[in-house]
Amino acid sequence: MKKQILFVDDEPLILQGLKRMLRGLRSEWDMTFVQSGAEALEKMVGAPFDVIVSDMRMPEMDGSQLLDTVKHRYPNMVRVVLSGHSEEEMIMKTVKSAHQFISKPCNAETLKSTISRMFALREVLTQEGLKRLVSRIESLPSLPSLYTQVVELIQSPNSSIKKIGEVISKDLAMTAKILQLVNSAFFGIPRQISNPAQAVGLLGLDTVKALVLTIGIFSKFEQKQLAHFGIETLWNHSIKTGAIAKKVADKESADKHLSDNAFMAGLLHDVGKLVLVANVPDKYEEVIETIKDQNITLNQAEQLVFGATHADVGAYLTGLWGLPDAIVEAVAFHHRPEICLSNDMIPLTFVHIADGLEHHGNGTLSMEAPILKIDYGYLQKLGWVEKIPEWLKTCAENKEEGKNDG
Ligand SMILES: [Fe+2]
């Protein structure tokens, strides 16, 4: 069935431009174009839409008000903001009801791939196998309260690095873990960091925020008897994947927002594994047995045993926590990035690469050994295959720094 898409913009010229640009997609999308929020809401009464793409600045009802109303009345409709690039940061902070932001001017390809990716993600999140599995899981970890406090502080107009540092410092276990991490080789900081405020000052709010979340989630599982599942190994793998995703993103000149999202998604990409191992350990044992018995991949075995994978569960959870779509998407597709092929760099790209490099880094770090975990076809489509040696070098530098640090 064709997807129903509604475009809202008060400027007739922009709407005309969109119509012209998207003409080629008429076989896939049924598109409706309206000039105001009121008109959009009116259209929705009679006809269901899958997606709304709205401008931000409009007289009477602006994009933010419109999307809030849509969220309330039609919670399943995918909500996209199409607005000027310079406004992105402000919009991400103030418009809570948008799933995705696309900056103007954009081309048909970007619009098409963004919307298709959102559908792919929604398909994962609503699949029956995942729903059944999640309903069987007794305790899904909620957002750590310290993380919520930090996010609130970041959003409040009179917050400061000092205040955020103070809040984190009150949690001694968290502080110790953050300091241990930021002083490790992965962050490559030349001097010793001795308190959270300093960490925020040097690494940035978003990096520290991501660490608070990941440490908080992992610590919820510390008490459980899961030693033989190698929670420690999963922790190390997650931290390294986050750090490598950020390094590669920075190397490829990704902007700060993208690089921060890549870091957080890298840290959380296997969180579904943690949840499965903790809640259904017997079944996870069965997964491991199945891999050995049938010589299949982890994902195939999980699908057989659970009807969904750790990536699906991780996506469900990060979605539940309200993390940005780009992060949920990276978690959902980190083992099959080809589903979200996009001409633009997205967090998924870096998480997939970092996950592959990290798994590989556990063995010998050389080009001779094949990097089995990276999807070469995907990298080829991006034109990035030749970059692998450079990235491997970046990872090797990490390792060297690690040695110096002892
Ligand atoms: Fe994974």
Ligand SMILES: [Fe+2]
């Ligand atoms: Fe992984």
